[in-house]
Amino acid sequence: MNRGGTRSVRYLTRGLPALATVRAYRFGWLRGDLVAGVAVAALMIPAGLGYAEVSGLPPVTGLYATIIPILVYAVIGPSRILVLGPDSALAPIIAAAIVPLAVAGSPRRVELAGVLAIEVGIILVLAGLFRLGFLTTLLAKPIRIGYLNGIALVVVLGQVPKLLGFSGDGASIVEVIVEDWKGIVGGEVQPKAAAIGVVALAVILLLKWWRRAIPGVLIAVVGAMIFLAAAAWQHDVPVVGAMPPGLPTPELPSRIWHDWVELMVPAAGIALIAFADTSVLSRTFAARAGYTVNGNQEVGAVGLANVAAGFFGGFPAIGSSSRTAVAESSGARSQLSSVTGALLVLLALLLVPGITRYLPSSALAAVVITAALALVDVSAVIELFRIDRVEGLISVVAFGGVAVLGVLQGILVAIGLAVLAFVYSVSRPYRTELGDVPGLRGYHDLASYPNARRVPATLILRFDAPLFFANGAMFDDWVRGEVKAARSAGREIATVVLACEPITDIDSSAIDELVELDDYLSKHGIDLVFAEMKDPVRRQLERYRLKVNGEPRFGPGHFAPTVGSMVDEILDEDD
Template sequence: MRRESLTRTWLPGIEVARKYQRSWLRTDITAGIALTALLIPAGMGYAQAAGLPPETGLYATIVPLLVYALVGPSKILVLGPDSSLAPIIGAAVLPLAAGDPARAVALAGLLAILMGAILIVGGLLRLGFVTDLLSKPIRLGYLNGIALVVVVSQIPKLLGFSVDGVNLIDEIRQTASAIADGEIDPTAAAVGVGGIAVILAFKLFHSRIPGVLVAVIGSIALAYALHLDDEIPMVGALPHGLPAPALGGLQWSDVLELVGPAAGIALVAFADTGVLSRTFAARRGESVDGSQEMRAIGTANVASGVLGGFPMSASSSRTPVAEQNGAKTQLTGVVGAVLIVVFILVAPGLTSYLPTAALAAVVIVAATSLVDIRSLVEMWSMSRIETGLAIAAFLGVALVGVLEGILIAIGLSFVAVVVHAWRPYRTELVVVPGVDGYHDVKRNPTGRRIPGLVIVRFDAQLFFANGAIFDDYTRRVVARAPEPVRWVIVAAEPITGLDTTAMDELVELDQYLSSNGIQLVFAEMKDPVKDKLRLLGLGERFGPDHFFPTLDTAVEAFRGDVPR
């Protein structure tokens, strides 16, 4: 049993292999084949965006996918180079490389190792709890934001032109301007739009053959037959070479120079990966441990750095492609990694006939599957505040950036929690004829008060922000009582904590009530809260006779204390 627990914690891929179902094999393989067409250009493109040779992007795809299949807790997360990391990698590595490509590759590998080590240490220290802050509104806003960003970025490729926008608004403006100026390439647009039509048609008729696979293979065949490689942009031939160590010439001074950037990249990579991992796990009815995810991403980065790659994270554009094509387990990523190796060795020129527009079609269809308007509408009917948080996450991710958008939404979540605790629900409890217990007067306006007794309930912990509100509310209830009040019972079961500021407010309330001949007592207060009262020096003021295990016993004590 202990061995199985260790395997689930450190090598979850083995546990998945033990429980693997034969019915999953076909969809895992076909999803891996479809995914490969996207892994190759993405890896090469992001390597070049970071100022590195294109083959390093393939190594930063192959190695992490294989390693993550063994150590990763998420069953369909796709790892690889990412657009948000590429500029940071280039900014950290290229100045130190001084124009030497081999040194740039070595420094990028070192950066991945340092970043991975930071994530591994963070996972061992259980710092993955940050994913617990990713509430449903944040995840919902994040996915819709990512969908918009990805779709907008792919439209120019789909239509056969390119733009160089610095942000989403700029990309939309430039794309619209290019379309208005007639820059659309009819051939590329036909291939791209046709690819979307093929994928959607196969999905509409629930075909067992993935439409993505048909669209990619069909576009390659079409480009070859019509010699389109000279007319529209193609992915290009694969570079030669397999993953291998490339860390020569490094010095300790390089480590010191790259520790800071590695920490920053680690934060960006895990923030993005954490949201993506937890969101896709939730969509599948599964759960992922944040600290385990942190260790897995760290391990995959260390392996990438050792074998000629560079820092990478989960992919928000490639993971949906895997999901849309029926991926069940990490085998999908393994198939993708193995196929890249096969193409490098056997048919490196095949991708010379893969139109960029066809890949854009694949990404756009996959990204649109992330859009979830219905949940936003449902959330609006249930909670305006949570809907606002989802919209904030959406706007942050779409307009500012993935990490910034997540941090904005988390910050707003904290504000919402504080506001909720600052002005929590509070009410007076009354007796409802024919119904046992004591009930909210707001929901039972015909209920009656027990003469001489006020029962109040405050649904939050007492702390510096709401102690005065509790004090004021209790005084108002006492003041509007139709008869003189002798006791105030606090239904304290919802009160989960107490700080020194709230303690002072409690003392002031007790002094006020005592001066008016009113006794303050508590019913159903949790033992840890009573311990806190004693720890704060209120044990003498609020002795054992001030506490009752239930509201019924407190009310009976009141009735026994009232003169007949």
């Protein structure tokens, strides 16, 4: 093949990773992929049905949101075994977005969910095209832990009524608890439904604890269906009901402009969570298998999968940690495993759509509850408090935002916390005086090396953060305080050397503080020198064109390539 043809194939396989998989596929992978596909399909059906109900949608839409994203992602997604589908982290957000806009059982809810999926997909595609991976930092680890703990509690408490055979409602944990209590005290519990739900929940939890390899979810769901049919309780117990056969015809879910505007904010929140969770999940499983994935291509592929789901009656889907883990442990080597699972689900829709008329809603609630419990991570919160109390507190506040205010408001609280946490961390960074440690090159933290020697007539300081509006004044006060403390201790200070390597940026507010600091030091006969300042930061400083008596305020004499070279110059002058 000529060079041009080789380049064309390379570009094509980069845009369509499925082609590369087909070219590299080995016959020895087939058995593992098919077995994994069957195992994943066994989880896809109950998970899809359950998360659709949590989202306030007809159960069958959960299968649409499973089949379509998987088939699209298999063609354009870079991960070999990532399984897409509905997820417990998204379902409460979807419900909070669409439930207030349409009554239960209305086709309009499905339309709104489709709009949400398309908007989420478009946002993810744009994020991939413009390489906006940094946005995932808005959901830092402490915030995600607290947020997911809150989501888990909302989901579990929200499923309690269905587990016991009655209906409940509520956006926040407080509202859900009140509604649950009213139903239980008011005698709305249906004993037969509750018995099936509690037994199903016990079976799943016990098998997960005793033998994780045994598919507890499948056993509980199939067992509940067989029991319901054998006992002829289908008229006494709420059931999922028969599903429409096959897939719906692709169409734009809504032509009402107001729907698209109304759902933009929740779509952005869902996209942020999808971006963060799927990126981490994809990288983790790729690293285990010994290959890498392009994060921007990953998020773009998930975005296109969501757009497709929106046109086929589905709702937003992301990478599923539980179903991907099952695929991996079952021997999956390529996307053929998830495609096999999706085709088996589609086959069930085509051949036996009526089977779910025997599926008790309480058993489905048990599946959702166990999935949500997997999100709870109390030990991680305890560990955060052990390492850093501020991060632990942030996690608790993020949890409280979801618990008290509701899911959508909890997202805004989480993002607001992320911004505040960042501002707090860089506004109070680590700062220290440096000295010469015998036997070690360079200049080091006096707090870590008590035997470090100070340089005569010189104060060497390091500030470990960019200088900007939130910490400029504090930086100014800190340097002045260090000078005053040194003089009070009887030291003569002629030069303040700032070790600037950690300073990656300086904004206009910080420049004003730097000018005031320079004036203060000059009045006390002290020179200010910047050592190891990065070239971009120095050029940024020069662009302000600061002058004193017509001369540059910070001329060449104010800069040194290293702290050591500046100290050598000072010591040579003393000699």
